[in-house]
Amino acid sequence: MKRHTRQIVMSAPSLGGNEEKYVLEALRSSWISSTGKFITEFEERFASFVGLRHGVATSNGTTALHLALVALGVRKGDEVIVPNLTFAATVNMVIEAGATPVLVDSLPDHWNIDPAGIRKALTPRTKAIMPVHLMGHPCRMDDIMSIAREHKLFVVEDCAEAHGASVGGTMVGAFGEVSCFSYYGNKIITTGEGGMCVTSNDALAASMRMLRDHGMDKNRRYWHEAVGYNYRMTNLNAAVGVAQMERLNDILNKRRQIGDAYRSGFEGVRGIRASFTNEGKAVDWLLPAFVDEAAAGIGRDALMEKIKEAGIDVRPMFHPLDTMPPYRALARAGNLEHSRHFGATGIMLPLHPAMELEDVAYICGSIKDIVG
Numbered sequence: 249m250k251r252h253t254r255q256i257v258m259s260a261p262s263l264g265g266n267e268e269k270y271v272l273e274a275l276r277s278s279w280i281s282s283t284g285k286f287i288t289e290f291e292e293r294f295a296s297f298v299g300l301r302h303g304v305a306t307s308n309g310t311t312a313l314h315l316a317l318v319a320l321g322v323r324k325g326d327e328v329i330v331p332n333l334t335f336a337a338t339v340n341m342v343i344e345a346g347a348t349p350v351l352v353d354s355l356p357d358h359w360n361i362d363p364a365g366i367r368k369a370l371t372p373r374t375k376a377i378m379p380v381h382l383m384g385h386p387c388r389m390d391d392i393m394s395i396a397r398e399h400k401l402f403v404v405e406d407c408a409e410a411h412g413a414s415v416g417g418t419m420v421g422a423f424g425e426v427s428c429f430s431y432y433g434n435k436i437i438t439t440g441e442g443g444m445c446v447t448s449n450d451a452l453a454a455s456m457r458m459l460r461d462h463g464m465d466k467n468r469r470y471w472h473e474a475v476g477y478n479y480r481m482t483n484l485n486a487a488v489g490v491a492q493m494e495r496l497n498d499i500l501n502k503r504r505q506i507g508d509a510y511r512s513g514f515e516g517v518r519g520i521r522a523s524f525t526n527e528g529k530a531v532d533w534l535l536p537a538f539v540d541e542a543a544a545g546i547g548r549d550a551l552m553e554k555i556k557e558a559g560i561d562v563r564p565m566f567h568p569l570d571t572m573p574p575y576r577a578l579a580r581a582g583n584l585e586h587s588r589h590f591g592a593t594g595i596m597l598p599l600h601p602a603m604e605l606e607d608v609a610y611i612c613g614s615i616k617d618i619v620g
């Protein structure tokens with residue numbers, strides 16, 4: 249194995265602003281549970297960043313997805329359209345809500361969900377579409393919204409990887425009835441663990457608040473209006489979130505700078521296609537790159553081994569859902585060849601605000617050497 253002096257990690261949160269100060273403030277105020285000023289402030293600031301009226305903070309992005317689906321009344325007998333290429337939490341929460349997921353392929357030329365595939369997947373039972381803006385890149389929202397309007401379907405956007413991405417000047421998350429974000433440690437911004445449902449629908453927001461808090465009537469203690477959950481965020485996590493909001497634009501700019509360095513670093517590298525956008529303005533989460541084995545002279549898995557030997561953290565793209573045991577039997581709309589192709593040839597490379605441009609140069613240079 250080659251000797252190397254570097255170890256480049258996939259992701260690291262950027263916590264150099266008021267994060268510590270606000271967490272201490274929350275701690276000293278003794279408001280460390282799920283009531284406190286940072287929760288309200290974080291919800292308001294994030295919702296207004298997306299351009300919507302209500303933010304309902306949750307314990308994580310997965311509970312946000314479940315909360316949104318349950319509040320919309322998605323249940324047994326309903327079908328929900330999800331992309332075949334996504335992180336599994338999206339489909340898991342459809343199943344958890346009791347509904348049936350229908351898997352739809354990626355676009356032929358981009359990893360995000362194909363609106364033509366959505367059309368093919370529609371049945372009288374279809375209740376909702378869940379576009380996932382995967383790897384920070386927006387889905388074809390104009391097409392998806394016209395299908396939803398035509399067929400009176402809910403759109404629940406999974407924005408867990410795409411805070412700040414936009415289409416035609418509208419933020420992702422502002423298209424659907426409700427949208428779900430994650431603030432896990434490796435996401436665009438973090439609260440440690442955390443999530444949020446964002447909507448401008450007053451009744452839906454009230455319903456999500458009620459379900460988030462055990463289904464309890466907010467004006468009548470221990471009176472339960474529905475079977476609910478404890479999906480609340482703590483004031484400590486929200487304290488980190490408020491500090492992250494103060495620096496969100498700086499974080500997005502730094503991520504873009506790193507992403508741009510990758511995109512130009514990979515220009516002309518044989519067999520590698522990195523981070524290309526199909527619609528709107530993307531943000532840079534982890535850096536997706538796809539390997540054309542014939543042109544690169546090396547397959548995806550062998551390339552990943554060599555990248556690791558160079559001291560660079562690397563991950564495979566998400567596995568297409570239909571290839572994994574729990575999802576094999578799910579209904580699918582047409583064939584899933586494009587998502588399988590993106591899944592089998594994709595890698596994710598390190599991207600986070602603390603990276604240096606020379607780290608990117610080292611990564612692109614190492615990969616260039618490997619593919620020859």
Ligand SMILES: *Cc1c(COP(=O)(O)O)cnc(C)c1O
Nearest residue numbers: 308309310335337408409430432
């Ligand atoms: C991270 C992620 C989630 C889940 O968020 P958690 O906060 O980790 O529960 C859901 N969907 C996608 C696409 C994600 O990347």
